[in-house]
Amino acid sequence: TQLLEQSPQFLSIQEGENLTVYCNSSSVFSSLQWYRQEPGEGPVLLVTVVTGGEVKKLKRLTFQFGDARKDSSLHITAAQPGDTGLYLCAGDMEYGNKLVFGAGTILRVKS
Amino acid sequence: NAGVMQNPRHLVRRRGQEARLRCSPMKGHSHVYWYRQLPEEGLKFMVYLQKENIIDESGMPKERFSAEFPKEGPSILRIQQVVRGDSAAYFCASSPPQGGSTGELFFGEGSRLTVL
Numbered sequence: 138t139q140l141l142e143q144s145p146q147f148l149s150i151q152e153g154e155n156l157t158v159y160c161n162s163s164s165v166f167s168s169l170q171w172y173r174q175e176p177g178e179g180p181v182l183l184v185t186v187v188t189g190g191e192v193k194k195l196k197r198l199t200f201q202f203g204d205a206r207k208d209s210s211l212h213i214t215a216a217q218p219g220d221t222g223l224y225l226c227a228g229d230m231e232y233g234n235k236l237v238f239g240a241g242t243i244l245r246v247k248s
Numbered sequence: 249n250a251g252v253m254q255n256p257r258h259l260v261r262r263r264g265q266e267a268r269l270r271c272s273p274m275k276g277h278s279h280v281y282w283y284r285q286l287p288e289e290g291l292k293f294m295v296y297l298q299k300e301n302i303i304d305e306s307g308m309p310k311e312r313f314s315a316e317f318p319k320e321g322p323s324i325l326r327i328q329q330v331v332r333g334d335s336a337a338y339f340c341a342s343s344p345p346q347g348g349s350t351g352e353l354f355f356g357e358g359s360r361l362t363v364l
Contacts (some may be wrong), residue, residue, distance in 0.1 A: 179355035
Protein backbone atom coordinates (compact mmCIF):
# COMPACT_ATOMS: atom_id res chain seq x y z
CA THR A 138 0.00 0.00 0.00
CA GLN A 139 1.13 3.52 -0.80
CA LEU A 140 1.69 5.88 2.09
CA LEU A 141 0.83 8.74 -0.24
CA GLU A 142 -2.06 8.22 -2.64
CA GLN A 143 -2.11 10.39 -5.73
CA SER A 144 -5.13 10.89 -7.95
CA PRO A 145 -5.83 10.74 -10.73
CA GLN A 146 -3.16 8.42 -12.09
CA PHE A 147 -3.57 9.70 -15.64
CA LEU A 148 -5.00 12.93 -16.96
CA SER A 149 -5.36 13.92 -20.60
CA ILE A 150 -6.80 17.37 -21.23
CA GLN A 151 -6.99 20.06 -23.87
CA GLU A 152 -4.85 23.16 -23.78
CA GLY A 153 -6.54 25.89 -21.77
CA GLU A 154 -8.38 23.61 -19.36
CA ASN A 155 -7.91 23.65 -15.60
CA LEU A 156 -7.00 20.61 -13.52
CA THR A 157 -6.35 19.52 -9.97
CA VAL A 158 -4.11 16.70 -8.74
CA TYR A 159 -4.56 15.32 -5.24
CA CYS A 160 -2.12 13.78 -2.79
CA ASN A 161 -3.64 12.11 0.28
CA SER A 162 -2.38 10.23 3.29
CA SER A 163 -3.44 9.16 6.75
CA SER A 164 -0.02 10.20 8.04
CA VAL A 165 1.17 13.63 9.08
CA PHE A 166 4.13 15.15 7.27
CA SER A 167 6.57 17.79 8.45
CA SER A 168 6.69 19.06 4.89
CA LEU A 169 5.46 18.08 1.47
CA GLN A 170 7.06 18.66 -1.88
CA TRP A 171 5.80 18.56 -5.44
CA TYR A 172 8.13 17.48 -8.24
CA ARG A 173 7.74 17.37 -12.00
CA GLN A 174 9.55 14.77 -14.04
CA GLU A 175 9.93 14.61 -17.81
CA PRO A 176 10.76 11.38 -19.68
CA GLY A 177 14.40 10.41 -19.37
CA GLU A 178 15.15 12.99 -16.70
CA GLY A 179 15.20 13.26 -12.94
CA PRO A 180 12.45 14.89 -10.86
CA VAL A 181 12.70 18.65 -10.49
CA LEU A 182 11.40 20.34 -7.36
CA LEU A 183 8.46 22.69 -7.92
CA VAL A 184 7.53 23.72 -4.39
CA THR A 185 7.77 22.84 -0.71
CA VAL A 186 4.88 23.43 1.69
CA VAL A 187 5.49 23.32 5.40
CA THR A 188 2.64 24.94 7.32
CA GLY A 189 -0.85 23.43 7.56
CA GLY A 190 -3.24 25.39 5.36
CA GLU A 191 -0.40 26.96 3.41
CA VAL A 192 -1.04 28.04 -0.18
CA LYS A 193 1.77 28.74 -2.62
CA LYS A 194 1.52 30.01 -6.17
CA LEU A 195 4.00 29.47 -8.95
CA LYS A 196 2.69 31.27 -12.06
CA ARG A 197 -0.29 29.14 -13.17
CA LEU A 198 0.30 26.49 -10.50
CA THR A 199 -1.31 26.70 -7.05
CA PHE A 200 -0.25 24.34 -4.28
CA GLN A 201 -2.13 23.80 -1.04
CA PHE A 202 -1.17 21.91 2.10
CA GLY A 203 -4.04 20.55 4.17
CA ASP A 204 -4.73 22.00 7.60
CA ALA A 205 -3.75 18.71 9.26
CA ARG A 206 -0.64 18.33 7.05
CA LYS A 207 -1.89 15.00 5.71
CA ASP A 208 -2.83 16.00 2.18
CA SER A 209 -2.03 18.41 -0.59
CA SER A 210 -3.32 19.53 -3.96
CA LEU A 211 -1.84 20.98 -7.11
CA HIS A 212 -4.09 23.10 -9.30
CA ILE A 213 -3.03 24.18 -12.79
CA THR A 214 -4.91 26.99 -14.49
CA ALA A 215 -5.10 27.18 -18.28
CA ALA A 216 -2.87 24.18 -18.88
CA GLN A 217 -0.34 24.32 -21.70
CA PRO A 218 1.41 21.52 -23.63
CA GLY A 219 4.60 22.42 -21.77
CA ASP A 220 2.93 21.29 -18.54
CA THR A 221 2.96 17.70 -19.80
CA GLY A 222 4.89 15.40 -17.48
CA LEU A 223 4.77 13.21 -14.40
CA TYR A 224 3.82 15.09 -11.24
CA LEU A 225 5.00 13.56 -7.99
CA CYS A 226 4.17 14.50 -4.43
CA ALA A 227 6.61 13.55 -1.71
CA GLY A 228 6.21 13.74 2.04
CA ASP A 229 8.88 14.20 4.65
CA MET A 230 8.03 12.44 7.90
CA GLU A 231 11.34 12.79 9.65
CA TYR A 232 12.46 16.37 9.14
CA GLY A 233 14.78 15.80 6.25
CA ASN A 234 15.74 12.18 6.73
CA LYS A 235 13.99 10.71 3.70
CA LEU A 236 11.08 11.40 1.41
CA VAL A 237 8.16 9.11 0.67
CA PHE A 238 6.82 9.52 -2.86
CA GLY A 239 3.38 9.03 -4.29
CA ALA A 240 3.00 6.95 -7.46
CA GLY A 241 2.58 10.08 -9.54
CA THR A 242 0.07 11.63 -11.93
CA ILE A 243 0.84 11.51 -15.64
CA LEU A 244 -0.46 14.68 -17.23
CA ARG A 245 -0.81 15.12 -20.96
CA VAL A 246 -1.93 18.46 -22.34
CA LYS A 247 -3.01 18.37 -25.97
CA SER A 248 -2.80 21.42 -28.20
CA ASN B 249 27.23 22.19 -14.02
CA ALA B 250 27.11 21.98 -10.25
CA GLY B 251 24.16 19.61 -10.15
CA VAL B 252 23.98 16.00 -9.06
CA MET B 253 25.99 13.91 -11.50
CA GLN B 254 25.16 10.29 -12.17
CA ASN B 255 26.90 7.83 -14.42
CA PRO B 256 26.48 5.85 -16.44
CA ARG B 257 23.20 7.23 -17.82
CA HIS B 258 22.45 3.88 -19.42
CA LEU B 259 23.79 0.47 -18.49
CA VAL B 260 23.04 -2.90 -20.03
CA ARG B 261 23.95 -6.07 -18.17
CA ARG B 262 23.28 -9.76 -18.66
CA ARG B 263 21.74 -11.80 -15.89
CA GLY B 264 24.33 -12.67 -13.28
CA GLN B 265 26.65 -9.74 -13.97
CA GLU B 266 27.34 -6.86 -11.62
CA ALA B 267 26.10 -3.29 -12.02
CA ARG B 268 27.81 -0.28 -10.45
CA LEU B 269 26.09 3.08 -10.47
CA ARG B 270 27.91 6.23 -9.39
CA CYS B 271 26.66 9.50 -7.98
CA SER B 272 28.46 12.73 -7.18
CA PRO B 273 26.30 15.05 -5.05
CA MET B 274 25.94 18.76 -5.53
CA LYS B 275 28.80 20.86 -4.24
CA GLY B 276 28.36 21.45 -0.53
CA HIS B 277 25.91 18.57 -0.09
CA SER B 278 26.92 15.81 2.26
CA HIS B 279 23.77 13.66 2.18
CA VAL B 280 23.04 11.20 -0.60
CA TYR B 281 19.87 9.24 -1.27
CA TRP B 282 19.23 6.47 -3.77
CA TYR B 283 15.77 5.84 -5.21
CA ARG B 284 14.49 3.29 -7.73
CA GLN B 285 11.77 4.00 -10.25
CA LEU B 286 9.86 1.53 -12.39
CA PRO B 287 8.18 2.77 -15.60
CA GLU B 288 5.38 5.27 -14.96
CA GLU B 289 5.67 4.85 -11.20
CA GLY B 290 6.84 6.98 -8.32
CA LEU B 291 10.19 6.67 -6.67
CA LYS B 292 10.91 4.05 -4.01
CA PHE B 293 13.42 4.95 -1.33
CA MET B 294 16.39 2.62 -1.11
CA VAL B 295 19.12 4.08 1.07
CA TYR B 296 20.30 7.28 2.73
CA LEU B 297 24.01 7.86 3.29
CA GLN B 298 26.35 10.45 4.68
CA LYS B 299 30.10 10.36 4.18
CA GLU B 300 31.34 6.92 5.32
CA ASN B 301 28.01 6.15 7.02
CA ILE B 302 24.82 4.39 6.03
CA ILE B 303 22.07 6.22 7.89
CA ASP B 304 18.97 4.38 6.67
CA GLU B 305 18.95 1.34 4.39
CA SER B 306 15.40 0.26 5.09
CA GLY B 307 14.52 0.29 1.38
CA MET B 308 17.41 -1.84 0.21
CA PRO B 309 16.76 -5.45 -0.79
CA LYS B 310 18.41 -7.77 1.74
CA GLU B 311 20.58 -9.51 -0.82
CA ARG B 312 22.74 -8.47 -3.79
CA PHE B 313 22.37 -4.71 -3.21
CA SER B 314 24.88 -2.53 -1.40
CA ALA B 315 25.72 1.16 -1.22
CA GLU B 316 28.62 3.23 -0.04
CA PHE B 317 29.64 6.87 0.17
CA PRO B 318 33.38 6.96 0.85
CA LYS B 319 35.29 9.87 2.31
CA GLU B 320 36.66 10.62 -1.14
CA GLY B 321 34.85 10.03 -4.40
CA PRO B 322 31.28 9.40 -5.46
CA SER B 323 28.59 7.34 -3.84
CA ILE B 324 28.22 3.91 -5.42
CA LEU B 325 25.17 1.68 -5.65
CA ARG B 326 26.26 -1.87 -6.41
CA ILE B 327 23.98 -4.65 -7.61
CA GLN B 328 25.50 -8.11 -7.74
CA GLN B 329 24.22 -10.99 -9.87
CA VAL B 330 21.60 -8.84 -11.56
CA VAL B 331 18.23 -10.29 -12.52
CA ARG B 332 15.65 -8.98 -14.99
CA GLY B 333 13.59 -7.55 -12.16
CA ASP B 334 16.44 -5.15 -11.36
CA SER B 335 15.78 -3.31 -14.62
CA ALA B 336 14.74 0.20 -13.59
CA ALA B 337 15.86 3.80 -13.39
CA TYR B 338 18.02 4.47 -10.36
CA PHE B 339 18.06 8.04 -9.14
CA CYS B 340 20.48 9.66 -6.81
CA ALA B 341 19.59 12.79 -4.87
CA SER B 342 21.52 14.99 -2.52
CA SER B 343 20.73 17.53 0.16
CA PRO B 344 22.76 19.93 2.25
CA PRO B 345 23.60 19.17 5.88
CA GLN B 346 20.40 19.03 7.92
CA GLY B 347 19.36 21.43 10.61
CA GLY B 348 15.89 22.83 10.12
CA SER B 349 15.80 21.43 6.62
CA THR B 350 12.47 20.91 4.90
CA GLY B 351 13.77 17.78 3.23
CA GLU B 352 14.11 19.10 -0.31
CA LEU B 353 16.11 16.86 -2.58
CA PHE B 354 18.04 17.64 -5.72
CA PHE B 355 18.00 14.78 -8.18
CA GLY B 356 20.39 13.61 -10.82
CA GLU B 357 19.18 12.54 -14.25
CA GLY B 358 19.25 8.89 -13.31
CA SER B 359 20.95 5.71 -14.43
CA ARG B 360 18.81 3.37 -16.48
CA LEU B 361 19.70 -0.25 -15.97
CA THR B 362 18.54 -2.86 -18.44
CA VAL B 363 19.12 -6.51 -17.62
CA LEU B 364 18.96 -8.85 -20.60
